[in-house]
Amino acid sequence: MAFYEVYAHPALVRYRTSVCTKATLFLVVVLCLTYIAPLLVAYRSQGFWIKRKTYEEQPVVRFQYQTLLVAATSLRGDYVAWSTFPHLNNMLGANLRIPAVSVREEDRNQDGKLDLLTFQLQLPLQPDEQVYSVQLLLTFSYQLFVSVIDGSSPFASAYDLNNIMRSYQERNLTTVLSCPTPVWTVGRAAGSPFELNAEIRYPLEVIRYPLTMNESETFAWIQYVGVLLIFLWVFERIQRFVFQNQVIRTVPIPVGKPHLS
Known part of the structure; x- marks a missing residue:
């Protein structure tokens, strides 16, 4: 008998750990690299905080x-x-x-x-x-x-x-x-x-x-968010690999299924 897929949905798995563990330290490092590193990259690009602009006409x-x-x-x-x-x-x-x-x-x-x-x-x-x-x-x-x-x-x-x-x-x-x-x-x-x-x-x-203050802030946010999206995509996949493969020990708990506490 041949089988075919009639329905599919993603399975949500939560990974739990205590406070003082390698997993917590890893999470803090990832968050810092995800949100602070794009700020440094945008700032070092010499185009983060622009006070004057030019155009040709x-x-x-x-x-x-x-x-x-x-x-x-x-x-x-x-x-x-x-x-x-x-x-x-x-x-x-x-x-x-x-x-x-x-x-x-x-x-x-x-x-x-x-x-x-x-x-x-x-x-x-x-x-x-x-x-x-x-x-x-x-x-x-x-x-x-x-x-x-x-x-x-x-x-x-x-x-x-x-x-x-x-x-x-x-x-x-x-x-x-x-x-x-x-x-x-x-x-x-x-x-x-x-x-x-x-x-x-x-x-x-x-x-x-x-540029006015609002224009400078808007341009700075555009620079930051543009770099942030790349870091979010990269570190999301790094976290998925680390926790799914249990590179750092955590307790995986599938959502919606009974589990032992």
Whole structure:
């Protein structure tokens, strides 16, 4: 006659022992390793208690077509200047020198966000005039626009570079032109303009922000629980092997069956 299984259920077996035994000591060691070891592992991973996080984002950058140029020349330590701000240009008087400017922005990876600005400027000079140094200020927006130059102000202090940079550094959000590699080429022909060519790339920005206490605690719990589940699985099987095979002497008692006390 053939037999087949009609019903199955797990059998529960309790393993008993007194307090001062090897089984009790083994249980205490297992509990400590199960719940304390994951805490140490998560903490030593350098990612347990995080106070700051970072993420990368391609910013939406737009050139605002606001420019301020100051060039020191060789004529009696004088200078020439130009800007896109009419109030400032009116105050420059004879020092005003209007250049030819060409600007082009490109989206090279076709992701809908601009990646590169090509800026070209030709400053007309007198035949005996040379440029010794240049200060160039260009303004950009990062979707959230806060202007650092008050173009409607009739006062010269609003266009002072020291005041502009101080106001910029006091903002919560700032950007820095990194890895500039200027190349100054001499030997300009008489009557030729001073040329300034610049390429400014808009790379991925690394944004750092502090975590609140709740966010830090939540992330710490995630790290701890992720390691704890592995330790629970491992030590559960270790305990089952030790007690089922009586590696450490205990009294097994099947639940639901009579037993001798």
